[in-house]
Amino acid sequence: MSLPVFSARAAAERVYIDITQPGFVKLPIAVPDFKMQGSGELALAHRMAEVIGADLDFSGYFKVLDPAGFLESPQQMGVLPSEIRFDTWKAIGAEFLVRGLYEARGASLNVEFRLFDVISQKMLVGKAYEAGVADAVSVAHRIANEIIAALTGEAGIFDTRIAFVQAEGDAKEIYVMDLDGRNPTPITRDGSTALSPAWSPDGTQLAFVSYLEGQPKIFVADVFSGARRALSGYPGINITPAWHPKGGRLAATLSKDGNPDIFLLDAQGSIVQKLLGGWAIEVSPSWSPDGSKLAYVSNETGNPHIYMLDVASGNKRRLTYEGKYNTSPAWSPKGDWIAFSGMAGGTHNIFIIRPDGSDLRALTHGEGSNESPTWSPDGRLIAFSSTREGTSAIWVTGVHGEGTRRLTRLGGAQSQPSWSPRRNR
Template identity: 40%
Template sequence: MVWIWASIFLLAVQALAKDYDYISISNPFLNKTPVAVTSFKAFSGHEAEVAAGAQAEQILKAGLDFTGYLKIMDPTAFLSNPGESGIQLGQINFKDWTGIGAELLVTGGVEELDGQVKLQLRLMDTFNTKLLVGKIYSGPTTQIRAMVHRFCAEVAKALTGNFGVFGSKIAFVSTVNGNKEIYSCDFDGFNPRQITHHKSISLSPAWSHDGQWLAYVSYAKGKPDIFIKNLRENLGAIVNYKGINISPDWMPGKLNLAATLSFSGDQEIYLLTRKGEIIKRVTKSWGSNVSPKFSPDGRMIAFTSSRSGNPQIYIQGLDSEEAQRVTFTGRYNTSPAWSPDGKKIAYVGIEKNKINIFVISVYPHIGNPVQLTAEQGDNEDPCWSPDGTLIVFKSKRNGGRANLFVMTAAGTDQRRLLSMPGLQSEPDWSGDTGF
């Protein structure tokens, strides 16, 4: 457990901090904000303390860099070293930092005793010489990563108004000994953990809004059924109506699901309870209706339908039987994923035999699609981060092998998320599940 001691800094932050001009993370032409992260001050200076500080510094840099809107500055350009001179506001010569173009400064200090550490972390606005965030975290050395990420979340909140991705997880599919199983990992690909052990084909993981439930499809019983699993308690259900039971998605704020069932003969979308009981049928149309995704307010569903002949993206209100077609460019569009602000939908489109990820505005009106990936293998399965700044997806750009990648919502900074054996696909990004 991580203990947070903020009282030391509370009055200082209230007295010195002012509203920072928020970084507009939805701006597709966003320039990264330069931030200097200094080496940690080891207050006692013994070997274990220095090592803990170095570990915390690297985790901090990687976490802030992962956001896509911060640029970690090269320490060789630094004119002073707070790790030696002092990490507090009154000990900083801000001209040393504005002079090299650092708009933000992060300083840290560490105390270590018998496997317990206390981290002091500060975020400062160099041009206004203000303390924006000041926190102290205490706990065992095994919790350094969690402590630093808790601070990164505070940094994100101060800069963007949103706590960001640091308390979130990603569920995904990975091959294991010829089978497909569900895994989860931290937001940045660390700590992958196998969740299912069906020794079969498991697909389409979906997090509930509170991160306690996971729904997924498995062929463990011979045909595609939906398994609903509580990750903390021995609770769950199986949706095994006649025919196929696929593509689950949780309703925001509630423990209801949308899913595609075919017991009626057609592939239609239904609203279900967490026990798999049918609440209502949503779609009533010729053709296949699959891959439902709830809008952030839970009032609408985006889905893929072949009602016009080829697969296209549609949206429909839960209280309506009328669906609105969203995509008109390209003959094959599928796998919709609604942005957290409800204004855009990412999806997969096939053009000229190339499979890529696109994004299209749907509010206040339907816009033109923007292509985010190109000329780097097939790219599929897009899913937004909970703050809307990033998109995780599957790509075959590494020699045709499927791996998970992440990019900004504008399509920049495309990089591999994690490296592990097997093939990975179908990522689903949770909300904040805690540290």
């Protein structure tokens, strides 16, 4: 784990990118290889710069410049403000420069990085980290987060992960991966069917549905130790868990009374209250960021549509009226949108809609079947599953439908993504 050992930030801070504006111009940034100090692994010089560059490109804020056009050797140029030749970087169109230095001694790693404004010729951020060589990629992700925070005023998301369902033969397992698709790691290895992963608010646990014991039950797994426990195994189905934003409680669909209704469960799986009941089927709860409301799916009008429940009053109302099959609501972290999957033109597409039911927008347009949207913690990106290139894979797009890209390239099929919260520092 990386540990910051010094931190410096320019006194006169300002926001360089207004992330509320969809038409902002991407900032040209140069990320040369880190400079190696002493002896060590020279491969780390390129690896850390590569990860940072990929993160910044992934964010959609930056135009990361091609290193082939750099005029200086990364191993010969300096790293201190007095050593930077700003005119050289300005000449190739860079407005910002990331400069890094590292020293690897055995399993230990010391890393420094500085972010420079090339135009004003000043350092914006400088930090150093002590970590293990094995944590070099994690340090690079943290540096990318620092750059995002310095230029947008909002924390980065590059230390977050995405859970998903991985189909392996007849089995479906829960996996987690880095937000860019790297390092896929299994959480379950049961050879059964596991579905609907849902992150706890602190990012340490995953609730999921498993058919390992026959009927669908809800389990909770510790992401770091792998330890798991059964949470809900009432008679009938126990499906679609959703953690309350303040943690400790979950909403889930149970059919213990004969009809699939949504209940509130405590951390031990005991029922706190029935949130939604009646003759209709209610599934797929999604909490508003403040926990006061719940978006969900109901077929009370015949076809599945998105509804909203005010938890305190019990009042509910229908949100979607277009289309005949709307499912998988996901409330944005800022509470300003609800994403969902809807049938349009004979296939599933990703839509967003305001919580008051206005401003319906399509983010995908019939490129395969697109389902199960999940939001990044900053509310700018949506991951989803799509069959646009054949077998289902996890893709990501911007909230305005821009920059769509594929994340997973594993064997089998990947579906039902769930984006983690930011890690606690």
